[in-house]
Amino acid sequence: MYRVRIDNLTKYYGNTLVLDAVNLAVKEHEVVCLIGASGSGKSTLLRCVNKLVPFDHGTIELDGVSIEDEKFKNSNELHKRVGIVFQAFNLFPHMNVLDNITLAPRKVHGVSRRESEKHAHELLQLFGMPEFATSYPEQLSGGQQQRVAIIRTMATNPHVLMLDEITAALDPELIGGVLKIIKDLAEQGMTMIIVTHEMGFAREVADRVCFLEGGRILEEGPPQKLFSTPTHPRTQQFLQRIIEAGRL
Amino acid sequence: MPAPPARRALSARERYLPFVFSALSVVVVFGLIARLVTRAEQWPRIKLQFFNIDAIIAAFPNVFRGFLTNMTVWAIALVAIAIWALVLAIFRSLTGPLFAPLKVFSILYIDLLRGIPSLLLVLLFGFGVPALQIPGLPRTGLFWGGVAMILGYSAYAAEVYRSGMEAVHDGQRAAAKALGLSQWQTLIYAIVPQAVRNVLPALLNLAVALQKDVALLSVIGVRDAVREAQIFTARTFNYSSLIAAAVLFLAATIPMARFTDYVARKDQERRLQRTL
Ligand SMILES: Nc1ncnc2c1ncn2[C@@H]1O[C@H](COP(=O)(O)OP(=O)(O)OP(=O)(O)O)[C@@H](O)[C@H]1O
Numbered sequence: 329m330y331r332v333r334i335d336n337l338t339k340y341y342g343n344t345l346v347l348d349a350v351n352l353a354v355k356e357h358e359v360v361c362l363i364g365a366s367g368s369g370k371s372t373l374l375r376c377v378n379k380l381v382p383f384d385h386g387t388i389e390l391d392g393v394s395i396e397d398e399k400f401k402n403s404n405e406l407h408k409r410v411g412i413v414f415q416a417f418n419l420f421p422h423m424n425v426l427d428n429i430t431l432a433p434r435k436v437h438g439v440s441r442r443e444s445e446k447h448a449h450e451l452l453q454l455f456g457m458p459e460f461a462t463s464y465p466e467q468l469s470g471g472q473q474q475r476v477a478i479i480r481t482m483a484t485n486p487h488v489l490m491l492d493e494i495t496a497a498l499d500p501e502l503i504g505g506v507l508k509i510i511k512d513l514a515e516q517g518m519t520m521i522i523v524t525h526e527m528g529f530a531r532e533v534a535d536r537v538c539f540l541e542g543g544r545i546l547e548e549g550p551p552q553k554l555f556s557t558p559t560h561p562r563t564q565q566f567l568q569r570i571i572e573a574g575r576l
Numbered sequence: 577m578p579a580p581p582a583r584r585a586l587s588a589r590e591r592y593l594p595f596v597f598s599a600l601s602v603v604v605v606f607g608l609i610a611r612l613v614t615r616a617e618q619w620p621r622i623k624l625q626f627f628n629i630d631a632i633i634a635a636f637p638n639v640f641r642g643f644l645t646n647m648t649v650w651a652i653a654l655v656a657i658a659i660w661a662l663v664l665a666i667f668r669s670l671t672g673p674l675f676a677p678l679k680v681f682s683i684l685y686i687d688l689l690r691g692i693p694s695l696l697l698v699l700l701f702g703f704g705v706p707a708l709q710i711p712g713l714p715r716t717g718l719f720w721g722g723v724a725m726i727l728g729y730s731a732y733a734a735e736v737y738r739s740g741m742e743a744v745h746d747g748q749r750a751a752a753k754a755l756g757l758s759q760w761q762t763l764i765y766a767i768v769p770q771a772v773r774n775v776l777p778a779l780l781n782l783a784v785a786l787q788k789d790v791a792l793l794s795v796i797g798v799r800d801a802v803r804e805a806q807i808f809t810a811r812t813f814n815y816s817s818l819i820a821a822a823v824l825f826l827a828a829t830i831p832m833a834r835f836t837d838y839v840a841r842k843d844q845e846r847r848l849q850r851t852l
Pocket residue numbers: 341346364365366367368369370371372373
């Protein structure tokens with residue numbers, strides 16, 4: 329059984345085909361990286377999985393149950409399973425770090441304040457930011473904010489974690505700290521779907537890399553293979569450009 | 577560690593000269609105007625009719641009591657408007673067929689009540705509703721006039737709230753939804769607190785406007801500052817009581833306006849500080 333199974337997923341924005349019959353299945357503990365040029369549909373794919381946007385054809389299943397099933401009618405059920413972290417962090421600016429992290433556990437999952445704060449402190453400790461519990465987002469660097477955003481999502485104990493270019497808005501020297509967390513999570517067996525432009529990171533952390541173009545997965549495979557001997561000419565072109573930009 | 581650069585000491589002259597000059601020019605200009613006015617032929621009459629100290633003292637107790645009524649209505653209305661307008665704004669922002677009636681109600685309400693002059697609302701409610709003699713409801717003009725002010729101003733305040741809610745970045749909604757918060761929880765915990773913070777200066781401006789508009793209740797016979805002043809004028813044919821009322825209103829509105837400026841400036845600073 330797959331944690332996430334996407335079959336024949338098709339989505340239009342107006343008349344533009346954005347996802348073109350995408351198939352992707354992710355097993356438990358698997359880390360899948362999605363790469364591809366801007367506009368290839370990577371973010372849209374993630375957003376379909378957790379129902380932030382509707383899709384037109386195909387099916388998405390979580391642990392064998394379609395996300396359109398009655399069981400996921402109440403979208404809270406879905407968001408308990410799948411967490412997402414965005415490029416722009418989107419922390420709540422009027423809440424301190426602790427409240428940002430405990431809001432969903434308290435209001436969605438019914439955990440007591442005491443319990444959820446204890447868990448939050450543990451997570452902050454684990455991810456190396458115990459001293460920031462009472463800081464407000466605007467007092468943190470971008471990298472720290474992004475780490476809090478990851479912790480906020482992890483605090484809901486998702487089965488699957490989706491990350492959408494979480495380091496794209498960060499200064500180079502802040503990226504390492506964020507990627508370190510993700511590597512730790514991968515080692516602990518977290519199931520993840522990661523959209524990234526950091527090819528070195530993808531190579532290190534991914535079990536499988538999928539190359540998207542024009543809303544299709546053109547090529548996929550283990551990172552060593554895909555990065556060293558890509559078969560599709562478009563993949564070769566894309567990787568060539570990345571190498572020229574010095575990002576591989 | 578290098579010490580922070582020492583601030584260059586300003587000489588007393590450099591520090592005070594600009595102030596001395598501005599003060600001097602203000603005194604000269606206003607002095608000239610005052611001299612022109614007081615030397616005018618009609619000045620003694622104006623002084624007698626409008627700035628008669630004896631009349632002001634005589635009228636003051638009643639006018640002041642009326643003014644307290646104004647400020648009480650203002651304070652109560654302020655709280656009621658802040659709450660009711662927020663409810664309206666939330667209704668208006670709801671999506672989904674289930675909430676359609678609330679949304680439509682809110683849109684109609686805002687369109688209607690924003691389009692009717694406050695004076696007309698006060699007359700309609702202040703005279704009209706008591707005349708219906710509905711059992712169990714208060715019949716005083718004070719009550720219904722206050723209700724009219726609340727209902728009318730809430731339509732404006734709701735629009736202010738709405739603009740604040742729309743200004744909250746879409747990413748906030750996406751994040752809240754992705755965390756599993758319902759539409760309602762997203763509003764209450766994520767959107768509304770940010771919206772209120774965004775629109776606080778605009779809301780305070782409305783509060784200043786309301787501070788003066790509560791005088792409209794005088795037209796339905798509520799014995800507020802303006803009404804008391806009019807009564808005095810009718811009795812003595814002297815307008816100084818109106819000046820007394822005006823001074824009282826100024827004493828309330830000017831500090832309030834300054835406070836609003838202060839809050840707006842703080843808000844501006846907060847926005848500038850935000851890096852992302
Ligand atoms: N809300 C929207 N309305 C209309 N078109 C959209 C919308 N969101 C995305 N698109 C279009 O869908 C296509 C895929 O967008 P998507 O954001 O999924 O790409 P992406 O692979 O994540 O790109 P990037 O690397 O720049 O983030 C693009 O052509 C984009 O213009």
